Amino acid sequence: MKVVVTDYIEPNLDWEMDQFGQMGVDFACYQMKHACAAELVQAAADADVLIVNMAKMTQEVMEGLTRTKLIIRHGVGYDNIDVAAATRMGIVVSYMPDYCMHEVAEQAVMLILACQRKLLVQSHLAAESSRQGKWVFDPVYPVHSLKGKTLGIIGCGRIGSIVHTMVQGFHLNRILVCDPYLSDKRRQALPDDPIPLDTLLAESDIVTIHTPLGPETYHLLDQPQFARMKPTAILVNTSRGGVVNLEALDRALREGQLMGAGIDVYEEEPPNAAMPLLHNPKAICTPHLGWLSEESSWNIREKIVEDVRRFLQNEGPRYPINKEIQIQFGRA
Numbered sequence: 452m453k454v455v456v457t458d459y460i461e462p463n464l465d466w467e468m469d470q471f472g473q474m475g476v477d478f479a480c481y482q483m484k485h486a487c488a489a490e491l492v493q494a495a496a497d498a499d500v501l502i503v504n505m506a507k508m509t510q511e512v513m514e515g516l517t518r519t520k521l522i523i524r525h526g527v528g529y530d531n532i533d534v535a536a537a538t539r540m541g542i543v544v545s546y547m548p549d550y551c552m553h554e555v556a557e558q559a560v561m562l563i564l565a566c567q568r569k570l571l572v573q574s575h576l577a578a579e580s581s582r583q584g585k586w587v588f589d590p591v592y593p594v595h596s597l598k599g600k601t602l603g604i605i606g607c608g609r610i611g612s613i614v615h616t617m618v619q620g621f622h623l624n625r626i627l628v629c630d631p632y633l634s635d636k637r638r639q640a641l642p643d644d645p646i647p648l649d650t651l652l653a654e655s656d657i658v659t660i661h662t663p664l665g666p667e668t669y670h671l672l673d674q675p676q677f678a679r680m681k682p683t684a685i686l687v688n689t690s691r692g693g694v695v696n697l698e699a700l701d702r703a704l705r706e707g708q709l710m711g712a713g714i715d716v717y718e719e720e721p722p723n724a725a726m727p728l729l730h731n732p733k734a735i736c737t738p739h740l741g742w743l744s745e746e747s748s749w750n751i752r753e754k755i756v757e758d759v760r761r762f763l764q765n766e767g768p769r770y771p772i773n774k775e776i777q778i779q780f781g782r783a
């Protein structure tokens with residue numbers, strides 16, 4: 452029985468090696484985030500279980516995996532994994548949807564506050580005022596209070612619903628939700644019914660996005676959507692880069708269609724240094740760190756090892772994506 456890691460974000464995987472060693476499981480790890488299909492297939496040739504962070508698990512890779520029974524995605528989104536191809540090959544794909552939910556919600560709330568209060572401009576003005584020996588405030592105007600404003604949440608699943616709870620103390624006027632697929636349980640927990648996207652965009656002062664990335668949500672926010680928003684509005688995206696057209700967002704900010712944006716995720720990661728939004732003074736860009744905390748980093752490591760342990764005991768993973776596959780887990 453062998454576990455192979457295609458790519459990882461931890462400083463090292465010594466702890467995993469020790470854990471798998473105690474289970475009698477062989478282990479190999481690579482840093483193949485940008486590897487081509489042939490390289491990934493070669494690395495995974497004798498893997499029963501593959502652990503994948505950002506490596507692209509395409510149909511070509513899946514078709515080369517003759518031994519693998521389980522792919523564990525190290526993370527919440529799984530848009531880098533062709534799950535349909537895995538299903539055709541009889542490979543179960545699992546993921547870790549219940550880790551870092553509070554961290555991402557904290558990142559979204561941080562970006563909401565930082566954009567609304569123009570944190571980067573304030574920081575610059577502190578240094579500039581010291582340099583000039585007098586307070587320099589002009590560049591920061593206008594700053595709008597959060598109190599009495601309307602927050603729009605697009606996608607109110609695990610993370611969106613935590614944001615909904617976190618902002619309760621901000622004395623907002625309304626919290627609007629757009630989520631056409633909201634589960635009955637979450638819907639019942641909300642004070643108001645979800646509304647259409649166009650209405651949410653027109654009525655919100657702050658919009659925060661928490662949908663998955665898929666064909667339906669690719670560029671869900673693009674030029675026509677920005678045109679519907681208030682010129683004083685803030686847009687925050689901590690979901691997936693492809694959900695927002697960042698070129699159109701940059702233009703909308705420069706043309707005054709929106710007041711500010713807080714962005715944690717990008718279509719290309721890391722974004723090209725020439726990407727205009729990185730140099731837009733109305734944007735606060737963070738390096739896809741919504742997931743980060745010491746606590747969440749250990750939490751996901753433990754959960755992944757738990758899925759491997761379950762595999763050895765002929766149990767399915769905690770969160771399978773392609774549940775339709777019934778296979779015999781465990782040692783051959």
Ligand SMILES: NC(=O)c1ccc[n+]([C@@H]2O[C@H](COP(=O)([O-])OP(=O)(O)OC[C@H]3O[C@@H](n4cnc5c(N)ncnc54)[C@H](O)[C@@H]3O)[C@@H](O)[C@H]2O)c1
Pocket residue numbers: 527528529548551555605606607608609610611629630631632633634661662663664667668689690691715716739740741742743
């Ligand atoms: N920035 C980070 O570091 C980081 C970390 C973890 C997760 N994420 C991302 O955060 C996002 C949300 O994660 P989650 O765990 O809350 O997911 P979730 O599946 O629990 O919730 C997503 C919600 O979006 C809704 N939705 C789907 N399509 C929609 C649409 N077209 N319009 C409006 N709503 C729609 C779903 O009904 C669901 O309620 C994902 O994209 C995930 O990849 C980012």
